[in-house]
Amino acid sequence: MSDTAELLFKTLADPTRRAIFERLCREGEQTVGALTASAGVSQPAVSKHLGVLKHAGLVRDRHAGRQTHYAAQPRALAPLLDWTKQMAGFWEGRFNQLDDLLKRMDQ
């Protein structure tokens, strides 16, 4: 079990945090203030969430004067995609094994 997937699942499990990430994916780079305006929580809460997202590699930050711009880094989602496909793959594999077994028994 990849430790990266661990972090990704935990990071994306919180609805507020995932909403912030979704917005960054949809609308591109945003300042903390802009994100706070429609996050439904306080500015410190948003900053904290952004910190967690950054720690998971899901966003990057760019400092410009007294503003900090955050942007989504969707490439970081790759391990999630891999894990999901792998789980489905194991299942398919077993299914095929059973299928083969039944065919062999049929002869």
Add this chain to the structure above:
Amino acid sequence: MSDTAELLFKTLADPTRRAIFERLCREGEQTVGALTASAGVSQPAVSKHLGVLKHAGLVRDRHAGRQTHYAAQPRALAPLLDWTKQMAGFWEGRFNQLDDLLKRMDQ
């Protein structure tokens, strides 16, 4: 934001729970006892995790005498795959828009 994805992320965020699900994907149907033997937590804890997984549609249970067999239901992962692709898609879309813009500016 899909409410199903909500449940999936929260359900899979716990390492013990995800390990149980992974094992069911890899090795197929298992009894609670078998899962408990290598889960590293008590049997009630495993039962509780299985309940959460079932509530998210990730496993199904089959009663046989005094045993309960659990099996993975990887189809339930579909919304997760959809969400991930969608996020990457938004990003790609914006990227292409920028790309197009740059091309048009270049003329």
Add this chain to the structure above:
DNA sequence: CCAATCCATAATTCGTTGGTTATGTATTGA
């Protein structure tokens, strides 16, 4: 230079959750 703005961090509170032990319910085997 000073007040205001933007963001991050600290300190605290409180609900959620994952773990435990204890117990209940159903089924099996002797």
Add this chain to the structure above:
DNA sequence: TCAATACATAACCAACGAATTATGGATTGG
């Protein structure tokens, strides 16, 4: 029938996490 097995549920506890308010540090505009 009775003890043992398999699992689920209940009750409780400790730790974590997400929110708040308060504050600090840096930057900008007047």
